[in-house]
Amino acid sequence: MSLEKLEDLKSILKDMDSVLVAFSGGADSAFLLKVANDVLKEKVVAFTATSPTYPLVEYKNACALAEEFGVRHIIVESNELEIENFAANNEKRCYYCKSELFTIAWAEAAKLNIRWVADGSNTDDLKDYRPGRDAAKEKNVRSPLVEANLSKEEIRTLSRRMGIKTWDRPASACLSSRFPYGTKITPERVRLVERCEDILRENGFKQFRVRFHGDVARIETTKEEFPRFFQDKMRNKIINGFKEAGFIYTSLDLQGYRTGSLNEALGKKAPS
Numbered sequence: 001m002s003l004e005k006l007e008d009l010k011s012i013l014k015d016m017d018s019v020l021v022a023f024s025g026g027a028d029s030a031f032l033l034k035v036a037n038d039v040l041k042e043k044v045v046a047f048t049a050t051s052p053t054y055p056l057v058e059y060k061n062a063c064a065l066a067e068e069f070g071v072r073h074i075i076v077e078s079n080e081l082e083i084e085n086f087a088a089n090n091e092k093r094c095y096y097c098k099s100e101l102f103t104i105a106w107a108e109a110a111k112l113n114i115r116w117v118a119d120g121s122n123t124d125d126l127k128d129y130r131p132g133r134d135a136a137k138e139k140n141v142r143s144p145l146v147e148a149n150l151s152k153e154e155i156r157t158l159s160r161r162m163g164i165k166t167w168d169r170p171a172s173a174c175l176s177s178r179f180p181y182g183t184k185i186t187p188e189r190v191r192l193v194e195r196c197e198d199i200l201r202e203n204g205f206k207q208f209r210v211r212f213h214g215d216v217a218r219i220e221t222t223k224e225e226f227p228r229f230f231q232d233k234m235r236n237k238i239i240n241g242f243k244e245a246g247f248i249y250t251s252l253d254l255q256g257y258r259t260g261s262l263n264e265a266l267g268k269k270a271p272s
Helices: 002-016 027-043 056-069 084-088 093-111 123-127 132-138 152-162 187-202 223-229 232-245 261-265
Strands: 019-022 044-050 072-077 116-118 208-213 216-221 249-252
Touching (some): 019 093, 093 116, 223 232
Parallel strands (some): 044 072
16 A cells, blocks of 8 residues: 555656755654655755754755765755744744745745745644644645645655665754743743753653643653663662753653643633
8 A cells, every 4th residue: 555655756856846844863754855845856956944843963964865866955044932922932933834834835936937835744733733834734735645645654654665865863843842832932042942852862762742831841752662761870860960951850751751741631620
């Protein structure tokens, strides 16, 4: 079934004729970019917008992948923290970010006479609250992976079969997703979260998020990695590193890593 969907995706991209791919370097956009390049050759361009909330490690990965694929890569600077509604961090935060991103992307596409802007959304993204999808619709951005009915698991399976190194890369999201709705996002807080995630990465953790709750860092990671947190040497290294970065307390979320965990709070309040 996955191979049939891959052929559907190739057909969709061929009909699009030329495309600018919003490229983060993650598994989904990397897969889309690789297939688009195979189909459209020089008529595909990768587009990446740097910002304070885009992790540096992800930016470096994106640049390396675009070079490996042999795709033209356009990089522009943006700063969504300058958007008042974004920094205020209400539940439509992602909408404001994507709206600006796709506006810039279409401007670049127009300069290059490219017909379409596309993102790497897949069918799993339709199951969660994703206000950025509304921005994509408003800006007439295509989602070829959704159109081909491809799920995250199928994308990883096909990526592995095609030799795309991102097939097992942990899910990524911009650093603004680490802040509960209503918590103001500032450059200083973003850097704090990024530094703490770097500490986990440097110590060999694979899939994780560091959620910001004032003085408290709430770590989400896979349950398979829980035992490492209870090794005295590792636990002390993480606690001390997080304190040096700026957190007072460090906690481990016993529910483990899950996408969209901050959406769990929408419309829900603890009893008084």
